[in-house]
Amino acid sequence: MHDHKGVARPLVEVKDLQVHFHLVEGVVRAVDGMNFEIHPGRTLGVIGESGSGKSVSAQSILGIVPSPPAKLVGGEILLNIEDQETGTVSSVDLTKLPKTGTEYRGIRGRDIGMIFQEPMTSFSPVHTIGNQIMESLLLHTDLDKKGARERAAALLGHVGIPNPHRNVDAYPHEFSGGMRQRAMIAMALACQPRLLIADEPTTALDVTIEAQILNLIQELQQELHMAILYISHDLAVVGGFADEIMVMYMGMVMEYASADDIFDDPKHPYTQALWRSIPRIDGPLEALVPITGNVPSPFAVQRGCPFYSRCPQRIAGVCDESRPPEVEVGPNHTARCFLYSEDHQAESGGATTNAADRNQSLAGEGGPERP
Amino acid sequence: MLEFIVRRSITLIPILWLISIVSFVIIELPPGDWIDVRLATLRDSGIELDDEEADRLEAMYGFDLPVHERYLRWMRGIVFDFNFGWSFQWTRPVNDLLAERLPLTLLISLLSLVVSWLIAIPIGIYSATHQYSTPDYVFTFFGFLGLAIPGFLLALVMAWILFRFFGFSSSGLYDISFVGEPMSWPKFVSILQHLILPLLIIGLAGTGATIRIMRGNLLDELKRQYVVTARSKGVAELRLLFKYPVRLAMNPVLSTIGWVLPAIFSGEVLVSLVLGLQTTGPLLLRAVLAQDMFLAGSIVLILSALTVIGTLVSDILLAWLDPRIRYGGTSR
Numbered sequence A: 001m002h003d004h005k006g007v008a009r010p011l012v013e014v015k016d017l018q019v020h021f022h023l024v025e026g027v028v029r030a031v032d033g034m035n036f037e038i039h040p041g042r043t044l045g046v047i048g049e050s051g052s053g054k055s056v057s058a059q060s061i062l063g064i065v066p067s068p069p070a071k072l073v074g075g076e077i078l079l080n081i082e083d084q085e086t087g088t089v090s091s092v093d094l095t096k097l098p099k100t101g102t103e104y105r106g107i108r109g110r111d112i113g114m115i116f117q118e119p120m121t122s123f124s125p126v127h128t129i130g131n132q133i134m135e136s137l138l139l140h141t142d143l144d145k146k147g148a149r150e151r152a153a154a155l156l157g158h159v160g161i162p163n164p165h166r167n168v169d170a171y172p173h174e175f176s177g178g179m180r181q182r183a184m185i186a187m188a189l190a191c192q193p194r195l196l197i198a199d200e201p202t203t204a205l206d207v208t209i210e211a212q213i214l215n216l217i218q219e220l221q222q223e224l225h226m227a228i229l230y231i232s233h234d235l236a237v238v239g240g241f242a243d244e245i246m247v248m249y250m251g252m253v254m255e256y257a258s259a260d261d262i263f264d265d266p267k268h269p270y271t272q273a274l275w276r277s278i279p280r281i282d283g284p285l286e287a288l289v290p291i292t293g294n295v296p297s298p299f300a301v302q303r304g305c306p307f308y309s310r311c312p313q314r315i316a317g318v319c320d321e322s323r324p325p326e327v328e329v330g331p332n333h334t335a336r337c338f339l340y341s342e343d344h345q346a347e348s349g350g351a352t353t354n355a356a357d358r359n360q361s362l363a364g365e366g367g368p369e370r371p
Numbered sequence B: 001m002l003e004f005i006v007r008r009s010i011t012l013i014p015i016l017w018l019i020s021i022v023s024f025v026i027i028e029l030p031p032g033d034w035i036d037v038r039l040a041t042l043r044d045s046g047i048e049l050d051d052e053e054a055d056r057l058e059a060m061y062g063f064d065l066p067v068h069e070r071y072l073r074w075m076r077g078i079v080f081d082f083n084f085g086w087s088f089q090w091t092r093p094v095n096d097l098l099a100e101r102l103p104l105t106l107l108i109s110l111l112s113l114v115v116s117w118l119i120a121i122p123i124g125i126y127s128a129t130h131q132y133s134t135p136d137y138v139f140t141f142f143g144f145l146g147l148a149i150p151g152f153l154l155a156l157v158m159a160w161i162l163f164r165f166f167g168f169s170s171s172g173l174y175d176i177s178f179v180g181e182p183m184s185w186p187k188f189v190s191i192l193q194h195l196i197l198p199l200l201i202i203g204l205a206g207t208g209a210t211i212r213i214m215r216g217n218l219l220d221e222l223k224r225q226y227v228v229t230a231r232s233k234g235v236a237e238l239r240l241l242f243k244y245p246v247r248l249a250m251n252p253v254l255s256t257i258g259w260v261l262p263a264i265f266s267g268e269v270l271v272s273l274v275l276g277l278q279t280t281g282p283l284l285l286r287a288v289l290a291q292d293m294f295l296a297g298s299i300v301l302i303l304s305a306l307t308v309i310g311t312l313v314s315d316i317l318l319a320w321l322d323p324r325i326r327y328g329g330t331s332r
Helices: A054-062 A102-107 A129-140 A145-158 A177-188 A207-224 A235-241 A259-264 A269-276 A342-347 A349-356 A358-363 B002-028 B034-044 B051-061 B067-081 B094-129 B134-148 B151-166 B185-222 B225-232 B237-243 B245-255 B257-275 B280-289 B293-321
Strands: A012-023 A026-038 A043-048 A070-082 A089-093 A112-115 A195-199 A227-232 A244-249 A252-258 A326-330 A333-336
Touching (some): A026 A252, A043 A054, A054 A070, A054 A227, A112 A177, A129 B225, A145 A177, A227 A235, B094 B134, B094 B185, B151 B185, B185 B245, B225 B237, B237 B245, B245 B257, B280 B293
Antiparallel strands (some): A012 A026, A252 A333, A326 A333
16 A cells, blocks of 8 residues: 555655743753654654653644744754645645744645544534534635535544534533544544644543544545554554654654564664563563653753663763764664664774673663663 | 523522512611601701601601511512602602613613723733733733722822813713703713713723733633644634634633622712712612612612622523533533
8 A cells, every 4th residue: 555655755754853942940852853754644653751742743743832932943844745636746844834824724734634632622612513623624625614514514424423413513511532532533634634643642531442543543544545643652552553653752763663673673772671661462471670760851951862861771971972873773763872873883892792782781680881 | 592591580589589678678777767867857957846746757658667567568569560669858759760860870880891891801812812921011000000999089080180181071971061952962972971981980990800800711721722723723823712712711701790790880889979970879879878768778679680680691691602501511
């Protein structure tokens, strides 16, 4: 399905994105030099702890990060839209568009749809579900009120809401959580966007409903051939869902690989530590190892690697001195870590043995090595 | 919706009944009655009445009956004949006096509320969307100032300024040259000119509070997830602001009608006295001083009833705005 897409341009290209939050307490580098691509018809999973910059990077694509306090410091977000008839690709840098201008508003809801985490609060309580779905249709299509209403009902039926023609006039408080999230999906997909951003869409739902919602999103993806940016802190969900996965930590992409590679052959110490901290259903029974230490204060200025203080394989004098580079560690697999950097290996030969034997050194009590 | 209105209207009946009792008791509370006041006045002017004559007067007006019977007589008149009783002081039926004064009172009160909202709500919206900007601080400053200055003082100062510097006498409902003349365009203009000051002064009393309520609510609503959702659909900012957060922030403002109306009625008493407006306010004051009980009781009763009805109207408006109230349930 997507094999011929390898040559085509990605739908979204994010290059060196930097978003800072200017707060009273200091500056938070919520997104600190992110690079990634989203391809048509494919799913990019984003995992990371709370505050790792997952949501901010997604909201940056839509240009809806609250500003102030947020400030786009650098980078670009290219949206490449292929005209179905002529085959020409028009490319816009979203960071250059005025946030409240007509051009950006035309992209929101039409080319990019978004599902939010909280189905309970994502709808206005005083407007009907139908009214809120119709809103994007009326904004982005030529449908009149009657047509939009019909479409809204059809969409509700499509996402599995019973009695769509009656429920189109229902208020959000009459829906259950699962139904609201279905309605939210119907709303995000109303104009058949090319990219769907799903920001932890199942976090607030119980497990059976979660599975239903995930299936629904996958079915709709097949049908509409849209790209999905799927954000979650649930490794199991993302693992079963995404084609590619990026692991985020303190505003940086630590590792990027296909879903298979990142689970079977994680390269970055953070990813490895993360995997050891969760149970695996298919592997041997092992004791879980929590990641030691705490996430550093978001206000702290990190000269080197943000994971330095907690990393079992840190190299003093290197990792805390400068920012680790993004290193190609395999086909379509990158890790932001000095352990794989050739420059570093060349200049401080001895330390790299750690990298080679990392699994062994990690198996023991280990702890951070002291030089 | 109809069921909601009917249900709420039925609950009004016991409340109105209680209000009638309270109004009557309040008027009965001060020691003595109108006869005593009347006798004292007569005595002051040198006319001495003997006890027999005083008793005759009491019996004539029914003051010799027990309290509950007097209450029942008064209520019977109101409920069955729509007769609020007799004003001793004016020697006229209370109905006639009220018919002269009540329309202007209602007009001024309701217009004051409208003026207050027309000023407060846009300022509240501006302050919330431009939080901590210079205009926000300026509005906040004047809002608190308005909150702190009593209406009658403002009325005195403004009346003096208008007269001293512009030669405009703000006293009365229209210029004295129009007294006794039939309604005409110049007279209408004069009425408007004279209404502006009381409207502003009475209205401003509630403006400061309404600005704060509107600003606070809107700040809360602006942070809600549904605002972000609407933005992610590509809705233009101004349209989004009025369709979603402003509408939700209006709810608590509407529900303040209930306690803003009594404040306006009482604020109106003092301001009308100062500006010489022929409303029920000054009438009530004089009636209470003279122990003209049926007149005072009727005014208290009617103003209280209007307040209760105002609360009902605000409830109906709220239900119309917010479906969660209409269905009697709450959000899960």
